[in-house]
Amino acid sequence: MVDFLIGLFLASLITALFTTRLYRLLLWYSMNSLMLGLLALFIGRELNDTSMLITGIATILIKAVGIPYFFKRMSQKFHFVRQIIPEIKVQYAIMLIPAILVFTFYLADPITHMMHGNANYVAISISSLFLSLLLMMEHRNVAPKIIGFLSMENALFLLGITATDGMPMLVELGIFFDLLMAIVVINLLFHKEEANL
Amino acid sequence: MMLTFLLLPAIIMFIVSFFKNRKAKFLLPVSSFAILLPIIKLFILPKPYAILGSYLVADKLDTYILLVSSIVGIGVTLALLTLDRHVKVSAHAYSRFYRFFAIFWIGLIFSILANHMGIYWIGLELATLSTVYMIKTNHTPAAHKEAWNYMIVGAIAISLVLFGIILMYASAKPILGEDAMQFDLLLQHAKEIPSPFLFEMGFAIATVGMFVKMGFFPMNLWLANIERASFYPVAALFSGILESAVIVGFFRFSEVAAEVNYSHLFMFVFVYTLLTIFIVSFLIFRAKDFMRLFSLSGIEHMALIALFWVSGGTFAALLHFGAHAFLKPALFLSTGVLESNGKYRIAGALRGYSGKKGTLFWFLVSLFLLAIISLPPSPMFFSELYGFGAMIENAKESDHMLVMITAVLLLLILLSVIFYRFVAIYQSMKYEGETHTKKVYASELFALVLFALSLLALLLPDSMAYLRSIV
DSSP states (O other): OHHHHHHHHHHHHHHHHHOOBHHHHHHHHHHHHHHHHHHHHHHHHHHTOHHHHHHHHHIIIIIIIIHHHHHHHHHHHTTOOSBOOOSSOHHHHHHHHHHHHHHHHHHTHHHHHHOOSSHHHHHHHHHHHHHHHHHHHSOOSHHHHHHHHHHHHHHHHHHHHHHHSSOOHHHHHHHHHHHHHHHHHHHHHHHHHHHHO | OHHHHHHHHHHHHHHHTTOOOTGGGGHHHHHHHHTHHHHHHHHHSOSSEEEETTTEEEOHHHHHHHHHHHHHHHHHHHHHHTHHHHSOOOHHHHHHHHHHHHHHHHHHHHHHHBSBHHHHHHHHHHHHHHHHHHHTTSOSHHHHHHHHHHHHHHHHHHHHHHHHHHHHHHHHHHHHGGGGGBHHHHHHTGGGOSOHHHHHHHHHHHHHHHHHHTTOTTOTTHHHHHHHHSOHHHHHHIIIIIHHHHHHHHHHHHHHHHHHHHHHHHHHHHHHHHHHHHHHHHHHHHOOSHHHHHHHHHHHHHHHHHHHHHTTOHHHHHHHHHHHHHHHHHHHHHHHHHTGGGOOOSTTTTOSOOHHHHHHHHHHHHHHHHHHTTOTTSHHHHHHHHHHHHHHHHHHTSSOHHHHHHHHHHHHHHHHHHHHHHHHHHHHHHHSSOOOOOOOOHHHHHHHHHHHHHHHHHTSHHHHHHHHHHO
């Protein structure tokens, strides 16, 4: 089940890279976060780790539901451009994404030998990080860049869950707090943009 | 209790920033001054002092960095008092600036005092996010663009730091469990880490994140662009305080990395900083305005601090750090006066000041300009002497003496390029161009005098002895 969820996590991120509509991108981000939350719940149940279960529920509530909803409202309020065409052509992206995946598996190879348990997941976390960076780079609009940043947080969270069998609760809550702060700052940046118009 | 006192001024500042009453606005600078009091108290207390269990622990290193940062904060507040005389800034933007300055301080206190990698990261992220809005205080399209740039590049850098922290934590978790996040325990058990490669990978990734945040290779220009686009107090905060929070993390991580494998750490940082200084020296040679010049020079000095630190010259690194933390904000704040009305001409920039205030201003700026390129008796002169000495001492214990001498010579050539450029700029500021009447305000002068006195205090034998006793 964990393998299946992690596959869906990666698939939702790859699909987000090809998306040309903002709301659809939000949906894929929401799916990505949902898979992450479910992963935390499954691994937390396996390890009997209460803090990871709390993290999983918080991920689903904040990242899979709260942030996409808030972002959608923000996009309506500030009239974001709904069409988001990636700068990289589809045919190049199709070649680039597998290349990133292969490269990251190669890069993470020495690490995976040292880890017990979910070793391959480290490679998937690193590739998710690179793919999120690609999402930030391939768009000119600010909105997909923000989604790229949020997906990067998801990739880091995945690494935290799989590589370390869960980070301390304090750190995970701190990351959530910082994420909310990032959303406030992003909202303020858009507010100022509106004031300038 | 101590934590409450440390956070209280920033919390008051945050709350007051929402008040509409004009008189309440006077409380904002007062609360910024009040930050110094609990820090002095903390400085005097015996070390290590547990502030919040084993999560926040004050030792000699972090209280020194906190004290330096609080003095810089006061200097910046003084310059902020007359910011509206130089640039167009609304009262609303001013209080919003303080609102985010308060959040910035809270983040800094946590990251500087953290004995926990996770708390360090949370504090740094909080400080990073709050600076995004400070850049936006300037109402220009360039500032807007750079705020977004900072948001994105800063987020990437900070994510790399977290990525590295997770790997380091994963490497030490088998022996330390959840305590593998604590710097002191990591340091004690560094030699027992079962997968040192994993730790080194984590350290390298986190260090790249921290170096990117400080504008090291290959991101040499992004910080300079951001500081150019924002108001000068923001640049002063960046160079004097935010970089302190980043470098304290580097100090902590590298202490553990040195125990894991010193030669790997040294080679990695040595090559990285040398590349950075190589590029920065040529960028400084081509710099055409003050802000960019000082930003690039800041990157050069942070690279030198990192290099001295890993070479075993911890005293040199800390002295250089203190001198840089006072000198660079002083220069950035002077930029506000030198570039009055947005005209940033280098030629004749030091001319046109009359009266006692004017004379004191150009004299102090001249001193700062010559001190930043390490002309004696600047503390930077001594720190560089001790730093290069430490590099040679380090090479004596290895078989790479010739390589080290070549590297030191290369560094000296690069530093002389910077020296030449700064002297040429100084002469152009003083002896060329037309004379325009310019005004300097008392609050700005107070800030510069505060920084000059702090620099002098660094040269006192007691201060030097304190710095030597830190590591």
